[in-house]
Amino acid sequence: MSNLEQMKLGRDAEPVLVATSTDNRIAAVALVKQGRRYLYIFSRDLDASVYDTTTFVSAVRELATYSRYSQIRILVQNSEHIAKHGHRLVQLAHRLSSFIQVRKPGRDHQALSEAFLVVDKLGLLHRKMSDRYDGVVNFNAPLEATALVRFFDEVWDRSEPDPELRRLYI
Numbered sequence: 001m002s003n004l005e006q007m008k009l010g011r012d013a014e015p016v017l018v019a020t021s022t023d024n025r026i027a028a029v030a031l032v033k034q035g036r037r038y039l040y041i042f043s044r045d046l047d048a049s050v051y052d053t054t055t056f057v058s059a060v061r062e063l064a065t066y067s068r069y070s071q072i073r074i075l076v077q078n079s080e081h082i083a084k085h086g087h088r089l090v091q092l093a094h095r096l097s098s099f100i101q102v103r104k105p106g107r108d109h110q111a112l113s114e115a116f117l118v119v120d121k122l123g124l125l126h127r128k129m130s131d132r133y134d135g136v137v138n139f140n141a142p143l144e145a146t147a148l149v150r151f152f153d154e155v156w157d158r159s160e161p162d163p164e165l166r167r168l169y170i
Helices: 004-007 021-034 054-065 080-085 088-095 142-157
Strands: 016-018 038-043 071-076 100-104 117-120 123-127 135-138
Touching: 004 016, 004 021, 016 021, 021 054, 021 117, 021 123, 021 135, 038 142, 054 071, 054 088, 071 088, 071 142, 088 100, 117 142, 123 142
Parallel strands: 038 071, 071 100
Antiparallel strands: 016 135, 038 117, 117 123, 123 135
16 A cells, blocks of 8 residues: 555545555555644544554654644543553653643443544544445545544544543652
8 A cells, every 4th residue: 555655645646445454554644744733533442553653653742742732632432451551652742741631432332333533624534334344535625524523523522531541659
């Protein structure tokens, strides 16, 4: 899927199908590297093969520090594995808490099975089934991205900080 790395956020509007964790990771990194302000992630468990990689976390760090107006919001439905084993993205959120927030959706949204990532309300990576890697990536889909962000905001407004992911000071 090397052509994903050549696509430009806000320009390339052709949807590309992804089917593996590698495809998803390449797409996520390519999108986030080009972001300038916003990142929204809705995930069942912050899939480690996509979101707990050095390249992805580095891209998120660059986005978070690109502007003082950067805003990264992450909704994680099930943080049990992350709490037990750790996750680089959550560790970064602890260090950059002014820019990166992680929450748990309220009860009404715990059973949702989809997963998505939206960058700058333009580009997206969307999987209808969070436990499968089949999905679509589009670097210029403002209507779909806006709809996903609207949904994300609704869930965010009913979400709460996840006690499993609180930083412990010892």
